[in-house]
Amino acid sequence: MNIHSTRVSRLSTDKPDAILEAALELFVERGFHGTAVPEIAERAKVGAGTIYRYFESKEALVNALYRKWKTVIAQMVLHEFPHDRPPREQFRAIFHRMAEFALAHQREFAFLEFHHHSSYLDAQSKALEHQLLDFADAMIRQAQSLGVLKPLEPSLLLALMNGAFLGVVRAGSEGQLVLSPRLFQEAEQCCWEAIRA
Amino acid sequence: MNIHSTRVSRLSTDKPDAILEAALELFVERGFHGTAVPEIAERAKVGAGTIYRYFESKEALVNALYRKWKTVIAQMVLHEFPHDRPPREQFRAIFHRMAEFALAHQREFAFLEFHHHSSYLDAQSKALEHQLLDFADAMIRQAQSLGVLKPLEPSLLLALMNGAFLGVVRAGSEGQLVLSPRLFQEAEQCCWEAIRA
Amino acid sequence: MNIHSTRVSRLSTDKPDAILEAALELFVERGFHGTAVPEIAERAKVGAGTIYRYFESKEALVNALYRKWKTVIAQMVLHEFPHDRPPREQFRAIFHRMAEFALAHQREFAFLEFHHHSSYLDAQSKALEHQLLDFADAMIRQAQSLGVLKPLEPSLLLALMNGAFLGVVRAGSEGQLVLSPRLFQEAEQCCWEAIRA
Amino acid sequence: MNIHSTRVSRLSTDKPDAILEAALELFVERGFHGTAVPEIAERAKVGAGTIYRYFESKEALVNALYRKWKTVIAQMVLHEFPHDRPPREQFRAIFHRMAEFALAHQREFAFLEFHHHSSYLDAQSKALEHQLLDFADAMIRQAQSLGVLKPLEPSLLLALMNGAFLGVVRAGSEGQLVLSPRLFQEAEQCCWEAIRA
DNA sequence: AATGAATGAGGCTTCATTCAT
């Protein structure tokens, strides 16, 4: 098998990926209901029918997309997490890893956020959602028990951090802010001061 | 004007409001493209054609809705703003007024946030968006010049605050948090600590 | 309300009927799966969407059609049936009434026969089917007990009569035979001789 | 030709047959338009493209199928027909031979009947149809000239016989009747009495 | 020769909008 045939073969294999990629872009730009399946096909440079060889329906497609990236981000955050380090460092780790993901995959991040609670996400997709939230919730409670964080409702602290981070990413994708590792470091410091005891 | 004509007039006047109200609910529940105009008519208890007497198109309807509430929230925040008070107090004022709005009009707030940057919003609607942001930006710069806030990019601080606030409201509408004036006070304190020098 | 408005009103009311009529013709000509809904709309001179104001789906449409005419034929045969007359006369009555229907509604008769056992007919429609068959079966058994008919399986006699009648109507619609009351009288005599003791 | 090549050859030769067999089953179950070509391929255990190596199109496939079995049944009925025997015996021969075919090939018989006058049958296929009918018509006329049959329109007698026979087979495939040689003998006697002078 | 992935025309259905009442 020479280079050429390898390439051809890779192209074939990439069809579902091209579809996912195209769908991601369009769902972010126009939303789920605002995107027509043939548009996705066109951008992915495949026939409209081809989409249905790989995904049962438009809904199955969003769900596959959602699960794919939600799984990636969860793994990035949780992989070899420094469980035995102090809260301040753990917080930095989470923030940093999410920033890394958000920088490398702005569109994917936006997609995950905008489709959070949509009616077309199935139970399995919604379950994935809680993986990270539950983890963060546990972190917060532990840090609170150590007296490191403000003794407020964990959900409040979580909502503030989550929101603040998302706000920064949003400002980035809207062009009001140029995202950079440096910027996220600054944001991280601010966020920490928001919740520390 | 006799009783009869008053009634008729009141009914007539209420129709566009009923339509806006119904549209708001449905747009929040299912999104713009996910909502059918006849559904709006049904919930508003008017004929489908009636909507087109008051709004040129479905798009004109969202834009009217967006402008209506964006104007209300802008007025709530800016009306008799304590321009001569210290930054700490001004920050509290903004936060408090927005919280008031968000508590009284959760659906409206959600609507404004979810439709921020949608393609179906026209230029005029998008312009309204900047009213509050520009105001906040000016506040931040002034406070920074007084050395009260961290000397970071104003857009970053704005994004953090905006996001954090939104995160709390979101957690509220998702049921993870029970919104209350007390809760917003706590959130406000956290947010302030995030950005103060 | 003058003649003109009556006409208009009748036209409006006739829309579902026009749809049923058009569907009937096309289903007979090309079968259920061979007929496109827009074709039905075109022949009925209505918009394609209009069909869906009156029928939930293409399937609901065939079922409505089937039930409509199956009910009509059943009533024609069973209405004021001469229960107290001798078998020979009863047989003639059934045959004659069905012939009357088949002559007046050739297409409808063909439709009912060709769609008998189709997968798109729902349970309710299929239930209607048995109304006439069960009645005929009871007749046959009674006549047998009187020694008037051959002592063969009732289902066989029924199948022979049913088939023979249908064969004549078919030959008529295929142009091999010109249907007439006279012709059916002759057919009736033949059929009786086939089954009489 | 060695064992190996025989096997290969048999396999190859069997492919069109497997396709015809699969198509027959599905056409009977769901009709022509209700059956998808890939389904036929799947049931025949061949690739979808393979079908097009043997048949130009889906339409060509039904026509081939129709012609194949229409030819078989015609040969079964006409082969060494007892031209010099009396009408009663000839009638019995036809009936018996068709019964034999219908018993051995219920699905094929059903297929031929249900697709009689379909728009997708071409002229050649429809011509085959007349082979048997014309033969039967000639028989009837001859028997009539001998005064053995009722002096009614030959087409009427033909339609009655044809229909009655079909009715019995139909009742068999619908489960209302258990087909057997004995049953067909009884049916034959009935039919004869229907038309004899 | 055989395959089955790929295609895109066409089918069923929805829905924004119009218009006769």
Added chain:
DNA sequence: GATGAATGAAGCCTCATTCAT
């Protein structure tokens, strides 16, 4: 002014057919 029946363009999806392997 108000209605809602009617429309047809457009959306999701299927499937007969092709073609690269």
